[in-house]
Amino acid sequence: MNFINSFDKTKILIQTEKKNHRIKYNCFYNLAFKVNDVYSHFGIEKYNNKDILNLELTNDSNIKNNLISLIKEIDSYFKDLSNTHPDFADLDYTSPIKNKDDKTIIIRTHISNKLKIKTKKDNPSDIKIKNNKFNIELEFSTLWTYNQNYGLVLTVNIIDLT
Secondary structure, eight states: OOOTTTOOGGGEEEEEOSSEEEEEETTTEEEEEEEEEEEESSOEEEETTEEEEEEEEEOOSHHHHHHHHHHHHHHHHHHTHHHHOGGGTTOEEEOSEEESSSSEEEEEEEEEEEEEEEOGGGOGGGOOOTTEEEEEEEEEEEEEEETTEEEEEEEEEEEEOO
């Protein structure tokens, strides 16, 4: 879905599950969208026995400026849940988004169990994620809680190297 011009935070639905809270948009859809030209210094890494991907997104155009603003707006919405949602009352928020500098953000993402990697001519030798730019599908998938903290899990569902 294209959220840049039509995102409405009142359409976010948080479904409580056993250990986390699933995020939906407009009741049925995953809150996911395409992000172009992300950069990964290190490629896929292990952190706490999970595959993660730290991505850089640089504000180098009007479209990217709008996208970064949207990502920060959604992140801010989840941060504010500590004041508006009983499951997160009085908990401290841990954001997966950090400012690297005034034009670049770092996004910590998890790799989907059903990750699809698109390569040129479906050639596995074309898979180069480390020190490379590519396009992704980014999903605001779940919220976690632990002790007095909670945070957002961002998931990469598709890596497009074409």
